[in-house]
Amino acid sequence: MSLQPIAGTTDLGVGRWTTTGRRARTFVGRLLGRTDGLVGVVILAFFTVIALFPSVFVGPLEGVLSATGQPLDSPSLAYPFGTDELGRDLLNLTVHGARISMVIGLLATIITVVIGSTVGIVAGYVGGVVDNVLMRITDFFLVLPTIVLALILAPIILDVIGAQAELFGIRSTLLVIVIVIGLTSWATTARVIRSQVLSVKERMFVDRARVIGSGGGQIMRRHILPNVVNLIVAQSVLTFATAVFTETTLAFIGLGDPAAPSWGQILNNAQSAGAPGLGAWWYIVPPAAAVVLVVLAFTLLGNALDDVLNPKMLGRR
């Protein structure tokens, strides 16, 4: 099968590793040498550490019962970010929100990129009727206002799988957001990947593989996929930005999980508590700034990756 090593390639392993290593170093160097790449990586590193170990920094997530502050207190020494209407520490909520927002963003990105890449590779490689049908479906999802579709889909899916269900310890309310974002935002990725596949499949090594008798599935996995993986990485990072953005919007509209407050959910709470009209800026600025920084960082990094990884873009911009 395709996973078996082909004779004669194993002893080249060492040599190949070193070239890959050198290529990786120059790649990282070029990425971090750009202002946008560096800023993106620094911001994301910061939020990733926070998302991985929120309790180390601020202790466990405060609930209604464990809240210690006064309601809607402005920032003080004890509560540097102030408190919400239930007296919860906003620093605590914002830090824990990082994990929730970014996990949802990550899972939604994985779904989006898997669907998008599969559709793009199959459509581009197989061509003909299959390509036509897949691209009409893609165009349909490209035109559809995804957030509005998500608003209808989310309560229906929630009703079908039940509000109490859990998967990998993630409650179904959050799971629904993940599924909905994934199902509605793969079209762009599919389009981008397809156009790259169209040019890759004309290259000589694809013909060679076909001549020695490789099947369509094997060619797509072993020859097409490795050649579009750069693009998939850049697309994933850009998709992550959109996913966090969409999650924030959906949670703000009211599809979030109050028991697992993402940044969008905190902003939803702030809106319900009338924080803007009361001038309670400390309730809004921390989660809002976090969202903007993360989306900005992913966008910067995605654009930088797109330029660095895409050989056609060299020397432009």
Add this chain to the structure above:
Amino acid sequence: MSAHYILRKLVQAILTIVAIVALNFVLFRMMPGSPERATKNPHLTPEFIAAERAKWGLDKPLFPDQLVAFAISTAQGDLGYSIKYRGQPVVEVVADAAGPTVLLIGIGEAIAIVVGLWLGARSGWRRGGVMDRIGNSLSLIFYSMPYFVIGMPLIIIFAAGLGWFPTSGMTTPGGDKGPAEALFDLGRHLVLPVTAVALGLIGAYSILMRSSIVETRSEDYITTARAKGLPDALVLRSHAFPNALLPMVTLIAINLGYVVAGAITAEIVFNWPGLGLLTVQALDARDYPLLQAIFLLIAVSVVFANFAADIVYGYLDPRVRA
């Protein structure tokens, strides 16, 4: 422009709308409280269920009979009745809310197109200059902000803090106002929501226009115009700008769906009585017929906008008329 081109785009648009109606039909079968589920009540006799199913046409096959019946009533404007606004046809409920949304998005979109395109063109023309650095950074930041994230600080600063504008709503309730006074009142309420929508859009349009003008700048006809000795501002205005505008036509049309969806959040923040606020109310009340009608309206508008963009694009750019 050839009739063939228009016809092809028209067929595509109609097929998309058919697909949207079909999707709406599928959603209608899945949603809670659908007739399929209501008849699963164990207390009903099989005869009663059969009679009811026949009465509502549920005994016929889903495809094509039920789907066709659904499509026909959709085409006739019969989208069912709202659950939250008891008994009112959803079409009426949606029509009442569409006006304020069109007003808000229309003005916001117009401002964003003018300012965003201007900013993007200026940034891209002097790439790497002071204007580009500041303009592009600001654009990226606004591009990363959902409308409500822009709207909330606006309320805190200009409404709650300085008290220049009202915090929410479209009109000040009560009191007899003359036409001029009413218009001024509406204007005062419009300023902040329109600013939020416009700022959210300016980022996207400016970024896209910038890359479009950067691309156009390297074209041969720009070099020719420069070589002729035309002043820089004139080259930008009459040679680069019109050509860089072409891809923007499509982008603005495709973005329309996202604009409407984004406006939903701006309406929540400013308590603006449009489709967005209606969507949230429908969502809270799980008013599925209403949600469906809103989805249908927005989706069909976006398809029409795309069709219009294709026609405009074909008219502007001779190369795509084939």
